[in-house]
Amino acid sequence: MTQYEPVIGLEIHAELQTRSKMFCSCSADYSNAPEPNTFICPVCTGLPGAMPVLNKKAIEQATLVGLSLNCSINEFNTFARKNYFYPDLPKGYQISQYDLPIASKGWLDILDDTDSPMRVVVRRVHLEEDTAKLAHEKNYALVDFNRAGVPLLEIVSEPDMRTVEAALSYATKIRAILRYLGVNSGDMEKGILRFEANVSVRPRGSSELRTRTEIKNLNSFRALTRASAYEIERQIKVYENGGEVVQETLGWDEAHGVTISQRGKEDAHDYRYFPEPDLPPLQLDRNWINSIKNQLPELPDAKNRRFMEQYELKRREASLLTAEKSLADYFEEVVSKSKSSAKTVHSWLTGEFMRYMNDSGQTLEDITLSAAQFAQLIDMVTDKSISGNSGKVVLNEMLNAKRNCDPSQIVKEKNLAQVSDTGFIQEAIEKILSDNPREVEQFLAGKETIVQWLMGQVARATKGKADPNIAKDLLVKTLEARRK
Ligand SMILES: [Zn+2]
Numbered sequence: 001m002t003q004y005e006p007v008i009g010l011e012i013h014a015e016l017q018t019r020s021k022m023f024c025s026c027s028a029d030y031s032n033a034p035e036p037n038t039f040i041c042p043v044c045t046g047l048p049g050a051m052p053v054l055n056k057k058a059i060e061q062a063t064l065v066g067l068s069l070n071c072s073i074n075e076f077n078t079f080a081r082k083n084y085f086y087p088d089l090p091k092g093y094q095i096s097q098y099d100l101p102i103a104s105k106g107w108l109d110i111l112d113d114t115d116s117p118m119r120v121v122v123r124r125v126h127l128e129e130d131t132a133k134l135a136h137e138k139n140y141a142l143v144d145f146n147r148a149g150v151p152l153l154e155i156v157s158e159p160d161m162r163t164v165e166a167a168l169s170y171a172t173k174i175r176a177i178l179r180y181l182g183v184n185s186g187d188m189e190k191g192i193l194r195f196e197a198n199v200s201v202r203p204r205g206s207s208e209l210r211t212r213t214e215i216k217n218l219n220s221f222r223a224l225t226r227a228s229a230y231e232i233e234r235q236i237k238v239y240e241n242g243g244e245v246v247q248e249t250l251g252w253d254e255a256h257g258v259t260i261s262q263r264g265k266e267d268a269h270d271y272r273y274f275p276e277p278d279l280p281p282l283q284l285d286r287n288w289i290n291s292i293k294n295q296l297p298e299l300p301d302a303k304n305r306r307f308m309e310q311y312e313l314k315r316r317e318a319s320l321l322t323a324e325k326s327l328a329d330y331f332e333e334v335v336s337k338s339k340s341s342a343k344t345v346h347s348w349l350t351g352e353f354m355r356y357m358n359d360s361g362q363t364l365e366d367i368t369l370s371a372a373q374f375a376q377l378i379d380m381v382t383d384k385s386i387s388g389n390s391g392k393v394v395l396n397e398m399l400n401a402k403r404n405c406d407p408s409q410i411v412k413e414k415n416l417a418q419v420s421d422t423g424f425i426q427e428a429i430e431k432i433l434s435d436n437p438r439e440v441e442q443f444l445a446g447k448e449t450i451v452q453w454l455m456g457q458v459a460r461a462t463k464g465k466a467d468p469n470i471a472k473d474l475l476v477k478t479l480e481a482r483r484k
Pocket of ligand 1: 021024039040041042043044045149311419
């Protein structure tokens with residue numbers, strides 16, 4: 001039987017977080033609009049005679065994104081009208097870029113499904129405007145133009161991905177880069193970032209590109225992976241049954257887990273692109289492009305390499321932190337304030353701290369714990385003032401408190417200070433051994449694993465306050481003494 005391989009390309013739509021819209025001075029912050037149709041003007045509602053004016057900040061942000069994706073920035077680029085009729089498009093066309101986009105021919109290195117590095121070619125990055133929002137009611141639809149004209153960046157990859165995992169890895173990395181650059185919040189629930197997957201399949205080993213389908217408006221990583229996987233399976237079945245895949249635009253039905261045909265796919269000529277007569281070509285100055293280049297921050301890959309070197313972390317360990325710039329920054333701040341090793345800080349941050357964030361559904365922005373106090377707590381465990389378990393209790397207490405509080409204060413309040421007083425621990429051990437003669441027999445008969453169980457009893461009897469290393473030493477010594 002023929003083995004098939006998927007061929008996936010992604011188009012990523014990212015709204016740019018400028019203050020005003022792409023071609024007018026209306027606020028682009030439409031999610032904070034007091035009411036529908038309040039952030040509007042003759043330009044973004046497409047009234048006759050209204051003239052568009054380019055948003056410089058949007059050009060800057062698009063250039064930053066192009067540079068961070070290793071693209072050539074086209075010093076000469078143009079705007080074009082993409083004509084189609086839909087009620088969310090007041091002008092009857094969208095101002096976009098067609099044959100001369102702002103950036104093209106870049107690449108992004110990602111890790112594929114086997115964790116091997118691979119390169120995805122970025123075909124183009126172009127600027128356009130977002131559409132209005134439609135709300136479909138039973139017998140009518142409502143239109144809100146607050147979003148119409150918000151700067152939108154489209155990042156188009158070549159169909160270089162061969163697995164759903166690779167597509168996910170690419171999408172995740174683009175999102176991280178956009179967040180690093182501060183040009184997009186990455187909020188997929190609100191549609192500020194959305195994906196379109198172009199999917200086809202072909203016999204493994206072949207280099208042909210077969211008919212593809214385009215799945216629109218994927219608003220989460222989960223939707224991206226599920227919809228692509230579904231579409232791959234569907235197309236393979238079509239070929240296996242002797243059929244042909246039809247080129248079309250699909251929607252994704254999250255509830256039923258299926259793709260649905262929306263319309264036959266338009267080709268470029270269906271949009272009757274032509275140069276936008278109301279905007280002159282955009283001529284970028286080389287020195288200006290260089291000044292934007294100088295604004296590029298340290299991006300995830302570079303940060304990852306530095307973290308591996310500077311903090312002696314493994315690649316996976318480093319990437320847990322560098323996936324989010326705010327988390328990477330927080331880590332570095334805690335390390336700089338702590339006397340413990342970077343490895344220790346890493347394990348606290350990616351362990352108990354992240355568990356708290358996952359369980360409570362909070363993000364780093366919601367966390368009020370200062371790096372200094374987190375560092376102080378970690379150091380208290382490192383210097384054995386409290387046990388690791390007590391450290392976790394104190395950390396959760398501090399995170400829940402929603403205020404900055406001194407960890408040593410909580411230790412005092414909860415009476416968690418660790419005891420390394422051997423007399424106190426020895427007393428507890430003696431009592432446990434005399435209460436559990438059967439377990440002592442088992443140890444003497446060679447069952448050494450029983451030590452773990454006895455350690456549990458020690459922890460219980462001392463309410464977790466006994467220094468576990470000292471306790472274990474004493475316990476084993478006391479047990480061994482009974483051999484004679
Ligand atoms: Zn406007």
